[in-house]
Amino acid sequence: MSLDTATLERLRGQDAAHYLHPFTDSRELAAIGARVITHAEGIYVFDGEGRKILDGMSGLWCVNLGYGRREIADAVHRQMLELPYYNSFFQTTHPRAVELATRLATLAPAAGETRFDHVFFSSSGSESNDTNIRLVRRYWDLMGQPQRKTLISRWNGYHGSTIGGASLSGMSGMHSQGDLPIPGVAHIMQPFAFEHAHPGESRDDFGLRAARALEEKILELGPDTVAAFIAEPVQGAGGVIIPPDSYWPEIQRIVDKYGILLISDEVICAFGRLGHWFAYEKFGYRPDLVTFAKGVTSGYVPLGGVMVGSRVAKVLVEQGGEFNHGYTYSGHPVACQAALTTLDIMQAEGLVERVRSDTGPWLAQGFAALADHPLVGLAESCGMVAGLQLVRDRASNTLFDSALGVGMLCRGHCFNNGVIMRAVGDRMIIAPPLVMTRSDIDELLRLIRHALDLTL
Numbered sequence: 001m002s003l004d005t006a007t008l009e010r011l012r013g014q015d016a017a018h019y020l021h022p023f024t025d026s027r028e029l030a031a032i033g034a035r036v037i038t039h040a041e042g043i044y045v046f047d048g049e050g051r052k053i054l055d056g057m058s059g060l061w062c063v064n065l066g067y068g069r070r071e072i073a074d075a076v077h078r079q080m081l082e083l084p085y086y087n088s089f090f091q092t093t094h095p096r097a098v099e100l101a102t103r104l105a106t107l108a109p110a111a112g113e114t115r116f117d118h119v120f121f122s123s124s125g126s127e128s129n130d131t132n133i134r135l136v137r138r139y140w141d142l143m144g145q146p147q148r149k150t151l152i153s154r155w156n157g158y159h160g161s162t163i164g165g166a167s168l169s170g171m172s173g174m175h176s177q178g179d180l181p182i183p184g185v186a187h188i189m190q191p192f193a194f195e196h197a198h199p200g201e202s203r204d205d206f207g208l209r210a211a212r213a214l215e216e217k218i219l220e221l222g223p224d225t226v227a228a229f230i231a232e233p234v235q236g237a238g239g240v241i242i243p244p245d246s247y248w249p250e251i252q253r254i255v256d257k258y259g260i261l262l263i264s265d266e267v268i269c270a271f272g273r274l275g276h277w278f279a280y281e282k283f284g285y286r287p288d289l290v291t292f293a294k295g296v297t298s299g300y301v302p303l304g305g306v307m308v309g310s311r312v313a314k315v316l317v318e319q320g321g322e323f324n325h326g327y328t329y330s331g332h333p334v335a336c337q338a339a340l341t342t343l344d345i346m347q348a349e350g351l352v353e354r355v356r357s358d359t360g361p362w363l364a365q366g367f368a369a370l371a372d373h374p375l376v377g378l379a380e381s382c383g384m385v386a387g388l389q390l391v392r393d394r395a396s397n398t399l400f401d402s403a404l405g406v407g408m409l410c411r412g413h414c415f416n417n418g419v420i421m422r423a424v425g426d427r428m429i430i431a432p433p434l435v436m437t438r439s440d441i442d443e444l445l446r447l448i449r450h451a452l453d454l455t456l
């Protein structure tokens with residue numbers, strides 16, 4: 001449905017006049033005019049100028065089932081008529097929240113001794129990580145160790161945009177606006193071998209060194225002051241950074257040694273994106289808390305939450321009394337219904353298994369082949385997320401001067417030529433819908449290569 005020029009201009013004018021966009025330079029946007037996305041179907045979005053664009057980012061890492069799923073729209077419609085809202089404060093509950101909590105508890109595999117029988121609901125990843133801060137501090141209070149307050153996370157990790165989420169995130173651009181992080185949050189290096197490995201250091205040796213930064217930080221802060229370590233299984237917003245194989249086992253050894261809680265932020269990685277329902281299963285570590293959002297409803301309705309492992313749940317439920325925390329929309333019935341239908345579709349279509357054994361490996365092979373392009377220094381994927389590093393010189397892996405904005409240039413070529421890729425500096429990343437077939441992936445890769453050629 002392309003829009004006539006007058007309508008497009010009106011929308012852009014009103015957009016610039018009234019709409020403060022997230023993570024956007026408003027003056028810059030007003031000067032160029034926002035791209036207006038009018039509708040979407042399957043794996044494609046359409047803009048006001050009539051372009052059909054393959055959505056290589058699943059919206060914002062969330063529309064895992066693709067657009068236009070009538071089953072979700074119909075189920076949500078029915079739920080809105082049956083019970084559009086009720087809360088679960090003050091001794092009430094409702095069927096959809098109970099069904100979803102039970103379903104998630106069944107889906108989340110045990111991690112060693114830890115079972116995930118309990119779920120706390122929110123409406124986003126950020127809120128869920130704020131909940132995590134509350135949960136871990138409450139846990140340690142109840143354990144008689146109230147001095148354990150500090151959460152450790154990683155530079156260039158992303159955990160949300162609320163004060164708590166932005167503090168846990170390791171993005172200096174966020175910290176510099178508003179005096180963040182809050183007290184009681186510390187950061188360590190990220191496990192990004194391309195950027196941080198020493199010359200000659202093997203990937204696994206680097207992974208061990210990056211993990212041991214956690215032990216160093218714990219010792220620096222004092223082990224009995226540390227409450228938890230939070231990390232993404234694969235960093236998403238930081239540029240799709242896949243840790244070396246040695247990384248997670250060493251992290252597990254360290255959190256075990258010091259008895260601190262481990263939080264797996266799976267807002268991007270859960271629900272099949274890495275070929276497993278939950279990514280801790282893929283990497284074999286044992287979290288105590290698991291953050292989820294995005295893919296749980298395929299982005300159709302906002303929903304997030306925390307899977308609370310038995311170590312924390314036991315103390316909270318049996319000794320905790322009232323936990324003074326919750327959101328008006330915790331367990332919102334419409335959002336829970338959207339999630340239930342999303343999970344039904346994922347199971348009926350065998351999507352998690354398909355990513356694990358078919359489309360994930362297919363993408364891995366095709367994406368790695370982009371490394372022969374003169375602009376590409378590294379191209380790797382994990383399940384259905386992938387990132388490539390643009391470089392000025394492949395032989396020496398020399399980066400471009402960041403002021404040149406080569407990533408943004410490439411992003412523009414992608415969009416104008418029919419594919420959405422995100423640029424994180426000069427890292428180009430994708431998180432395609434999980435419903436993509438092999439031939440969709442071939443088309444995606446063809447479009448990416450074309451955009452790279454235009455960027456040269």
Ligand code: PLP
Pocket residue numbers: 123124125126127129158159160161165232236237265266267268293294304
């Ligand atoms: N955690 C991770 C790993 C994320 O990728 C994101 C968002 O991209 C968040 C938390 C924040 O989620 P939300 O934007 O729903 O608040």
